[in-house]
Amino acid sequence: MNARQKTIGVWLGWVAFLLAMTAYLTHRWRGPDRTAFLPGPTSHGHYQIELACNACHTPWMGVKEKACLDCHSAELKLANDSHPKSKFTDPRNADRLQVLAADNCLTCHKEHVPERTRAMGVMLPDDYCYRCHQETVKERPSHRNYAFNSCATAGCHNYHDNTALYEDFLVKHLNEPKTKSAPRVATRALLAFLNESERWPKKPALTVAKHDAPASVRADKETLHAWATTSHARAGVNCSDCHLVPDAQSKTKRWSDKLDHTACAACHQDEVGGFLAGKHGMRLAQGLPPMRPALARQPMKREAAHRELGCAACHGAHEFDSRRAAVESCLACHDDSHSLAYKNSPHFALWVAESKGAAPAGSGVSCATCHLPRQKSATDGVTRVLVDHNQNANLRPNEKMVRSVCLDCHGLGFTLDALADPALVRTNFTGRPARHVESLDLAARRLLETQSKQTKP
Amino acid sequence: MTTPHKKLVLGTALLATTLAAVLTGCQKPAAPAAPPPAGFTPKQMADGLFVVMSSDRAVYTKQVVARLQNEAKVIKASEHFKDEKALPLPAQMFRMGAEAVAEKNPGFTYGLLSLWPINKQNTPKTDAEKTGLKFVADSGGKTNYYAEETLGGKKYFTAVYADVGVSMACVSCHNGHKDSPRTDFKLDEVMGGVVIRLPL
Numbered sequence: 282m283n284a285r286q287k288t289i290g291v292w293l294g295w296v297a298f299l300l301a302m303t304a305y306l307t308h309r310w311r312g313p314d315r316t317a318f319l320p321g322p323t324s325h326g327h328y329q330i331e332l333a334c335n336a337c338h339t340p341w342m343g344v345k346e347k348a349c350l351d352c353h354s355a356e357l358k359l360a361n362d363s364h365p366k367s368k369f370t371d372p373r374n375a376d377r378l379q380v381l382a383a384d385n386c387l388t389c390h391k392e393h394v395p396e397r398t399r400a401m402g403v404m405l406p407d408d409y410c411y412r413c414h415q416e417t418v419k420e421r422p423s424h425r426n427y428a429f430n431s432c433a434t435a436g437c438h439n440y441h442d443n444t445a446l447y448e449d450f451l452v453k454h455l456n457e458p459k460t461k462s463a464p465r466v467a468t469r470a471l472l473a474f475l476n477e478s479e480r481w482p483k484k485p486a487l488t489v490a491k492h493d494a495p496a497s498v499r500a501d502k503e504t505l506h507a508w509a510t511t512s513h514a515r516a517g518v519n520c521s522d523c524h525l526v527p528d529a530q531s532k533t534k535r536w537s538d539k540l541d542h543t544a545c546a547a548c549h550q551d552e553v554g555g556f557l558a559g560k561h562g563m564r565l566a567q568g569l570p571p572m573r574p575a576l577a578r579q580p581m582k583r584e585a586a587h588r589e590l591g592c593a594a595c596h597g598a599h600e601f602d603s604r605r606a607a608v609e610s611c612l613a614c615h616d617d618s619h620s621l622a623y624k625n626s627p628h629f630a631l632w633v634a635e636s637k638g639a640a641p642a643g644s645g646v647s648c649a650t651c652h653l654p655r656q657k658s659a660t661d662g663v664t665r666v667l668v669d670h671n672q673n674a675n676l677r678p679n680e681k682m683v684r685s686v687c688l689d690c691h692g693l694g695f696t697l698d699a700l701a702d703p704a705l706v707r708t709n710f711t712g713r714p715a716r717h718v719e720s721l722d723l724a725a726r727r728l729l730e731t732q733s734k735q736t737k738p
Numbered sequence: 739m740t741t742p743h744k745k746l747v748l749g750t751a752l753l754a755t756t757l758a759a760v761l762t763g764c765q766k767p768a769a770p771a772a773p774p775p776a777g778f779t780p781k782q783m784a785d786g787l788f789v790v791m792s793s794d795r796a797v798y799t800k801q802v803v804a805r806l807q808n809e810a811k812v813i814k815a816s817e818h819f820k821d822e823k824a825l826p827l828p829a830q831m832f833r834m835g836a837e838a839v840a841e842k843n844p845g846f847t848y849g850l851l852s853l854w855p856i857n858k859q860n861t862p863k864t865d866a867e868k869t870g871l872k873f874v875a876d877s878g879g880k881t882n883y884y885a886e887e888t889l890g891g892k893k894y895f896t897a898v899y900a901d902v903g904v905s906m907a908c909v910s911c912h913n914g915h916k917d918s919p920r921t922d923f924k925l926d927e928v929m930g931g932v933v934i935r936l937p938l
Binding site: 361365366367368370371372373375376378379416420447449450727731 | 817818820821837838840841843847849858863864867889890891892894916933935
């Protein structure tokens with residue numbers, strides 16, 4: 282082989298290698314597994330959807346800031362965001378933007394950089410408040426002894442959500458008992474809401490004899506019994522109401538044995554909306570296959586690894602037992618210390634007492650009581666108590682759950698202390714808080730000072 | 739054949755003609771004076787915006803807050819209006835409007851500032867704000883303040899208008915607030931200023 286032939290051989294080999302690489306990468310890009318393209322691991326908030334690149338990226342891998350708001354704007358609005366973008370677009374803040382570009386989510390939150398990602402997916406050092414709020418220590422002598430890296434980490438302030446932390450709220454909740462007398466969670470009254478909002482008109486209850494599954498479909502005895510003895514049959518919801526689903530091609534309805542969350546959404550759209558926005562359904566919302574415990578970063582039970590998360594995974598397919606969904610369904614998958622400690626906690630004891638009829642309805646505390654809380658809301662102009670299936674809305678930082686959950690039963694001081702104690706969180710609140718958040722003390726002191734100033738002649 | 743004398747005469751005539759043409763605009767008949775550019779000047783635009791803002795705010799203050807809270811006593815206005823199921827304070831109404839406008843990004847911005855703000859973030863920051871707020875307060879709200887300033891590398895026309903306490907609801911709330919640095923405001927006194935900025 283002469284030198285020329287050698288050169289041609291090398292070039293042909295190189296071209297073949299490039300073609301093979303192009304074919305391989307194209308195949309990986311078009312396939313379900315795009316992990317080869319990930320520039321680095323994503324944060325705890327987004328790892329489930331990290332393969333839905335387009336959710337956050339432009340076609341040429343730029344970052345869409347709008348993507349943050351597509352998923353989080355409703356939550357920020359609800360939290361009365363203390364630092365909305367609109368506060369920073371005023372030209373008078375141009376000098377501040379030079380110091381910290383707070384008009385852009387990506388200044389604080391970046392992805393694929395685990396070595397720099399800290400709690401809440403924040404990249405900045407903890408003392409970021411200092412950049413704009415240096416005057417606080419001068420104006421508030423009470424704050425002199427607090428370091429700027431403690432503003433948002435000591436249970437006193439939050440960058441976005443201060444709805445349970447602002448001073449007048451603290452003052453309103455001074456000196457509350459650890460636990461309120463006769464605490465209860467709100468009653469759902471779901472059927473009354475569905476009737477009143479005309480999502481589901483009032484219908485007579487159904488029995489097994491009145492089921493309308495076609496003869497071609499095998500409806501076994503257990504399935505029919507499960508349906509006939511629970512809420513759907515009582516509300517007049519027949520087999521066809523769920524199992525006849527629209528066919529995309531023929532545009533008619535056809536029977537389906539395998540239903541997904543879209544079938545439930547026909548009546549339960551707010552609950553399904555919450556599910557899709559939360560940890561359990563966010564993959565489905567991005568067009569990815571359902572979440573499975575095997576994909577989770579938190580400890581999960583091995584036997585549940587390949588369970589696919591849809592409505593029926595927690596609620597069952599026909600029995601729809603909401604009490605089971607509130608505890609046993611969670612513990613069938615979750616295997617972390619907080620979950621494992623639940624059955625030894627005072628909260629579980631209350632749940633058992635209620636389940637046995639030894640305590641009033643609404644006095645028990647299940648996993649769902651805290652993580653899928655009952656919220657007062659208005660839908661279609663009708664007020665209701667909605668079970669918020671987006672557990673992400675009150676999960677991290679845990680002060681987010683103060684108002685939506687804890688204050689139903691506990692005083693604010695005890696709540697802030699308990700949530701600030703990671704060891705107590707791990708034991709599922711078995712014991713007393715070992716930490717103390719001083720914000721209520723400061724608010725009480727300032728109230729006294731103000732009152733004494735006002736009473737002085 | 740031209741003589742040198744003739745050349746001198748012709749050259750002088752040519753030079754004179756050229757100079758005359760330059761000085762008289764090529765000897766064209768004088769054009770009528772160009773009309774001023776159509777549209778509003780920044781000052782007119784800012785003044786117009788302020789009239790709308792201040793009128794809406796005065797109506798809300800008098801016809802909603804003062805009427806329902808201070809006179810009929812059927813509902814309160816509160817800083818924490820969501821939690822307390824109350825009316826937003828007039829200043830909050832104004833700020834919420836300003837934030838909603840900022841979200842739509844129409845090019846101009848506005849805000850409510852004061853030399854005696856309850857929220858320290860609303861203290862004047864830029865030179866135009868500092869001078870303007872003092873100017874409108876010293877003038878008793880009779881004169882507005884206009885300036886040009888450069889912020890973040892962009893030039894703005896900045897107008898400052900006096901914000902007057904038009905109702906006892908404004909005065910008593912500021913005088914009684916624990917965070918207020920001044921507690922002796924009187925009715926119809928200048929309590930702060932509306933700052934409107936237009937990019938130039």
